[in-house]
Amino acid sequence: MSPALLLLFGLAVLLLVLLGWVLCDPRKIAKRGSGFDSSQEESSRSHVTYFPQMKQALSAEDCTFLVSRGTPALAKAVRKERRKIALAYLACLRGDFLRLWRLARAIASMSQQVGPAQELERFRLGLAFSWHYEVIRIKFLLGFAPLPEIGVLSEVISGLSVRLETAMKDLGERAALAASLASSMERRSLNTP
Numbered sequence: 001m002s003p004a005l006l007l008l009f010g011l012a013v014l015l016l017v018l019l020g021w022v023l024c025d026p027r028k029i030a031k032r033g034s035g036f037d038s039s040q041e042e043s044s045r046s047h048v049t050y051f052p053q054m055k056q057a058l059s060a061e062d063c064t065f066l067v068s069r070g071t072p073a074l075a076k077a078v079r080k081e082r083r084k085i086a087l088a089y090l091a092c093l094r095g096d097f098l099r100l101w102r103l104a105r106a107i108a109s110m111s112q113q114v115g116p117a118q119e120l121e122r123f124r125l126g127l128a129f130s131w132h133y134e135v136i137r138i139k140f141l142l143g144f145a146p147l148p149e150i151g152v153l154s155e156v157i158s159g160l161s162v163r164l165e166t167a168m169k170d171l172g173e174r175a176a177l178a179a180s181l182a183s184s185m186e187r188r189s190l191n192t193p
Contacts, residue, residue: 015127046161047092048154054089057082058145086140086150090133093153097129100160107167129156 056062066075104122132153139146 046096046157047089048096048157048161050089051151051154054086054150055147058086058147060145083140083143083145086145087137090137090140090150090153093150093157094129094133097133097153097157097160100157100164101126103164104160104167107164107171110171111167125156125160129153132156 063075063079066078070078101122108119108122132149136146136149136153139149
């Protein structure tokens, strides 16, 4: 086999593995990866709204304050607990993203205007989100606090949520228009002898 063919085959396998990983159940990952009770994922509330609290808890100023007011052992224990909480928060963000991603797939199946280009974009968004999520998770496991990257993930989820709300509104308006047309046609057929 030629090196180019091996590289292409390896890339295809990597993409398939990433796709399988993206489509797996986020509740299993949240339970396995963080020990966090993921029953909150079932609620319609988005975890993106808690980003300011995470930003405060992971800020360098907060760590400096802890070191200045407490013992180094206390600061170390708090950082360790906050890292666990940050990992649980990341798992919840991933759950939010996957819930919205599946909703996007459902909306796409109902819409006649969605073509292969939009489906490819949705797939690309899922892979990009998964890649960034894993990089951030690894940084947390190594002891870093990548706040800007978490902000980027939160923005992706917020943007997807807004786009889905707009798409659902458009579908609702089209459904209402279709129902209105159908009822007016029924009234006309009743009025004719």
